[in-house]
Structure formats: structure tokens, C-alpha cells
Amino acid sequence: MTRTKTDLFTPEETRLAELAKALAHPARIAILKMLAAKNACICGEIVDELPLAQATVSQHLKELKNVGLIKGEIDGPKVCYCLNDDGIKELHSLWAALESTVIAKCC
Amino acid sequence: MTRTKTDLFTPEETRLAELAKALAHPARIAILKMLAAKNACICGEIVDELPLAQATVSQHLKELKNVGLIKGEIDGPKVCYCLNDDGIKELHSLWAALESTVIAKCC
DNA sequence: TATTTTAATCGTAAAACTACGATAAACGAT
DNA sequence: ATCGTTTATCGTAGTTTTACGATTAAAATA
Numbered sequence: 342m343t344r345t346k347t348d349l350f351t352p353e354e355t356r357l358a359e360l361a362k363a364l365a366h367p368a369r370i371a372i373l374k375m376l377a378a379k380n381a382c383i384c385g386e387i388v389d390e391l392p393l394a395q396a397t398v399s400q401h402l403k404e405l406k407n408v409g410l411i412k413g414e415i416d417g418p419k420v421c422y423c424l425n426d427d428g429i430k431e432l433h434s435l436w437a438a439l440e441s442t443v444i445a446k447c448c
Numbered sequence: 449m450t451r452t453k454t455d456l457f458t459p460e461e462t463r464l465a466e467l468a469k470a471l472a473h474p475a476r477i478a479i480l481k482m483l484a485a486k487n488a489c490i491c492g493e494i495v496d497e498l499p500l501a502q503a504t505v506s507q508h509l510k511e512l513k514n515v516g517l518i519k520g521e522i523d524g525p526k527v528c529y530c531l532n533d534d535g536i537k538e539l540h541s542l543w544a545a546l547e548s549t550v551i552a553k554c555c
Numbered sequence: 556t557a558t559t560t561t562a563a564t565c566g567t568a569a570a571a572c573t574a575c576g577a578t579a580a581a582c583g584a585t
Numbered sequence: 586a587t588c589g590t591t592t593a594t595c596g597t598a599g600t601t602t603t604a605c606g607a608t609t610a611a612a613a614t615a
Contacts, residue, residue: 364468365466370464370468377550400602417612442485491592495591495592502593525591
């Protein structure tokens with residue numbers, strides 16, 4: 342059957358898992374770092390800096406965009422990507438909520 | 449070919465991605481929350497609280513253990529799970545490093 | 556208008572993930 | 586020694602992820 346049953350977890354758990362999944366690949370973390378460092382990058386720059394084919398990078402960018410962590414703006418034939426403040430903040434607060442309960446609690 | 453090329457990213461990117469992947473499922477986030485709340489849980493309690501089969505929960509526990517976020521201690525026929533402070537701290541610092549560069553930087 | 560550049564999408568293949576029933580292994584209790 | 590309890594592992598099926606070449610679409614340029 343393999344159904345996900347996401348409805349059986351809280352919205353916070355489901356959403357944080359979704360955001361975590363977006364971070365679950367080193368290329369996507371590298372992209373976020375690039376966008377943070379340069380504030381905004383055209384797609385081509387990102388492709389040039391990653392050891393992956395253009396199609397693959399485009400796929401990773403789409404995932405980050407779909408989950409709300411980055412935005413892409415068409416600029417002529419190029420596309421300028423930047424961080425999406427709303428998504429970053431959401432990730433920040435969801436993770437902070439979990440972390441505060443989890444840090445410094447071990448047996 | 450589908451090789452991962454993880455060697456072409458920094459160790460920090462690779463490790464954070466690995467830890468993020470462990471958080472990339474609501475059940476595993478729920479497990480971490482349970483362990484934080486109760487400090488330690490026997491496996492059976494976790495199985496009872498999650499809407500998943502015992503075998504599936506065992507698989508999720510294994511993933512969290514493999515990545516270093518939890519520990520399991522055999523206690524007779526039962527197994528007592530708890531958070532692994534080292535892994536939690538590592539996640540904390542890796543995420544903090546990325547977040548500090550990423551927060552409040554948008555176009 | 557034809558050409559070039561840029562980036563998304565399509566098609567596809569291999570691997571990993573998710574889920575579960577069935578089974579096995581380990582231990583306590585009878 | 587046998588039985589019941591607990592949890593890991595095995596086997597397996599369906600889905601998703603990752604990766605890439607090839608193609609398409611859109612815009613600038615010649």
C-alpha cells in the first residue's frame with residue numbers, strides 16, 4: 342500500500358519533516374549557502390559551482406522552491422534565485438521549537 | 449550511473465544533509481519529541497504511540513540510531529531508547545552554522 | 556528571421572525510502 | 586524445557602529520489 346499517513350502526525354511534524362527533506366542533500370545545502378553568501382545568484386552560477394549536471398541542479402532548485410525555501414525570478418533569459426525569507430523563518434522557528442525540547446536531554 | 453558524489457561536497461554539508469535526512473520523516477520527529485519529553489522510552493511505548501507497524505517503527509529507530517541521534521540500551525527483553533547528546537549537539541551546531549549565514553538574507 | 560544562450564522539462568535508469576507481514580532471536584516466567 | 590513477550594531482521598512491493606542526456610521554450614542578439 343505504502344501510503345504516507347502524513348495526516349496521522351501533527352502539521353508541525355509534517356512540515357518540519359518536509360523542510361528537513363529539502364535539506365537532506367548536500368547540493369541543496371550548498372545552494373542555500375551560495376544564496377546566503379551572494380544574496381542572489383543566477384541559475385548558471387549555481388550550476389557552475391556544483392559538481393552536477395544542469396538538469397540535476399535545476400531539479401534541486403525546484404525542490405527548494407517548492408518547499409518554500411528559495412524564490413526564482415525570471416530576468417530575461419536567465420533566472421535569478423534568492424532565499425525566501427518566509428520559508429527560512431518558518432524552518433527556523435519549527436526547528437527551534439523541536440530543538441528547545443531536545444537539547445540537553447539525555448539519559 | 450547514479451553515484452552520489454558526496455565526496456564533492458564539504459564534510460559539513462554532507463553530514464548536515466545526513467542528519468537532515470534523519471529528520472525528513474514525521475515519525476522520526478515524533479520519536480525525538482517523545483524521547484525528549486520522557487527522557488527515555490522502551491521501544492514498545494514508541495510503537496504504541498505511532499500509527500505504524502512494529503517493523504516500520506523499528507526501522508525508523510534504526511535510522512535515528514545509525515545517524516547518531518539516539519541510543520538504544522538493551523534492558524532484558526526490552527530496549528530502552530534515549531537521545532544521544534553528542535548527535536543532538538552536532539546537529540545543533542551544524543544547523544546553527546548554516547542558519548547564521550542564511551537568516552535575514554533575502555533580496 | 557535565424558542563431559545563440561539560458562533554464563526548465565521529459566524520459567529514463569538505478570538506488571534509496573517507506574511500509575508491512577512473517578520470521579527469528581533474546582529474555583523472563585512458568 | 587516450554588511458553589509468552591519483546592524487538593530486530595528478512596523479504597518484498599510500491600513509491601520517491603537522484604542523476605543525466607536530450608529536448609523544449611523563451612529571450613536576447615546578430
